[in-house]
Amino acid sequence: MRSVIDVPDLTLEELDRLMDTAEDIIARPDQYSERCHGKKLATLFFEPSTRTRLSFEAAMYELGGNVLSVTGAGTSSAAKGESVADTAKTVSCYADIIAMRHPKEGAALVAANNASVPVINAGDGGHCHPTQTLADLLTIRREKGRLGNLTVGLCGDLKFGRTVHSLITAMSRYEGLKFVLISPEELKVPGYVKNDCLIKNNIPFMQTTSLEQVIGDLDILYMTRVQRERFFNEEDYLRLKDSYILTPEKMKKGRPDLCVMHPLPRVNEISIAVDDDPRACYFKQVLNGKYMRMALILMLLKEAGRI
Amino acid sequence: MTVDSIRDGIVIDHITAGLGRKLYNLLGLENTNVPVALLTNVTSVKLGRKDIIKVDAPIPVDYDLIGYVDPGATVNIIREGKLVEKKQIDMPEMLVNVIHCKNPRCITSCEQELAHKFRLSNREKKEYRCIYCETKVALL
Structure with a gap:
């Protein structure tokens, strides 16, 4: 059974096809409004989420399907000690496809190995978050017209930020990319991303602690939140949480065609005054996420022979 | 130093000197009641020094564990006093x-x-x- 746990589970051709489908959904939504009639998506969210869960649910409703939902470990059998494997086997009896978010890294893989329906990883701890990456890729393609030959700046928590890891992994397969990694020393990208993705594929990158020094070189600026829930130590969080705040002043140094992205939610790393700048693309990203999730649900249900 | 040859069992040979005890412990050989010999710092033409483990009983062998601890080791299977199989251990996938x-x-x-x-x-x-x-x- 085909599942999507991480971005490399999808080939470049499949990514292109998903983006083409998403563009077609945007252009002709009526053509898709009944594609999943009678089908059920189970959203199993064992960790707080607003946009990802609602995005999956909106995606399924707009495809004409229905949604079964579990939110929070406290309201499900997980609170009684049920394993992820048993949950996946059980939910497979009720739903045609599962979207799962879990605080533990690898939980989605365990679910996929045990479910008899496709599983989409909607975020597993600090590990990866592939559908956010699909939203990011569509946003970049729509805003810049290409996915190669770009200088991509990633700023903030690059250590625990799963969206950052997934985006670097996904974009490293395109030509002509250069990454600028902007973070405090303590929140640099993990070795497995740097070594296995960037160094192994000879992709140029630089690491810096200063956003101001590099913002003028960027085509894309991908801001991230320092995530309180990933820290074991509150003191470390408080010390690092305000490391980078994007303001209209800093935006003046950016290129006129800079595309500012953020996986959201933001706390204070992008000041609200930046929202009115036409280069702010983070709310478009949210909408693109829904279209890409629609495309992914369609692809996986088709491959599973359920539509 | 002389150790009796074994009749039915295994010889884990060419263990990097110093890793024999670790392998002995990880294979759980301290908990068995079969004859086991752990030889350390034995002279070796190939390695200079090596460790050897001899087990005089046909116990199941965890090749993955041996490959993880010391991919250069070899495992000899002995039956009725004769070498019936010699396995070069590699890192398991x-x-x-x-x-x-x-x-x-x-x-x-x-x-x-x-x-x-x-x-x-x-x-x-x-x-x-x-x-x-x-x-x-x-x-x-």
Whole structure:
């Protein structure tokens, strides 16, 4: 059974096809409004989420399907000690496809190995978050017209930020990319991303602690939140949480065609005054996420022979 | 120094000097009641010094564990006093329940029944990664 746990589970051709489908959904939504009639998506969210869960649910409703939902470990059998494997086997009896978010890294893989329906990883701890990456890729393609030959700046928590890891992994397969990694020393990208993705594929990158020094070189600026829930130590969080705040002043140094992205939610790393700048693309990203999730649900249900 | 030759059992040879005791412990040989000999710092033409483990009983052998501890080792299977098979050990592609993931954020940290699986990610550096969370461990 085909599942999507991480971005490399999808080939470049499949990514292109998903983006083409998403563009077609945007252009002709009526053509898709009944594609999943009678089908059920189970959203199993064992960790707080607003946009990802609602995005999956909106995606399924707009495809004409229905949604079964579990939110929070406290309201499900997980609170009684049920394993992820048993949950996946059980939910497979009720739903045609599962979207799962879990605080533990690898939980989605365990679910996929045990479910008899496709599983989409909607975020597993600090590990990866592939559908956010699909939203990011569509946003970049729509805003810049290409996915190669770009200088991509990633700023903030690059250590625990799963969206950052997934985006670097996904974009490293395109030509002509250069990454600028902007973070405090303590929140640099993990070795497995740097070594296995960037160094192994000879992709140029630089690491810096200063956003101001590099913002003028960027085509894309991908801001991230320092995530309180990933820290074991509150003191470390408080010390690092305000490391980078994007303001209209800093935006003046950016290129006129800079595309500012953020996986959201933001706390204070992008000041609200930046929202009115036409280069702010983070709310478009949210909408693109829904279209890409629609495309992914369609692809996986088709491959599973359920539509 | 003389150790009796064995009749039915195994000889783990060409163990890197210093790793014999580790392998002996990890294979659980201290808990068996069969005859076992651990020879350390034995002169070797090939290695200079090496360790050897001899077990005089046809016990099951965990080749993955031996490959993880010391990929250069060889395992000789002895039956009725004769060498019937000689295996050159290599790093296994997958380690299952040989080592445990120490990442507290990994799903294996809270689901006790889950097998701990590590995939060989870099043969040159002898690195393995947890298939669930990608935490890296290097060979011993």
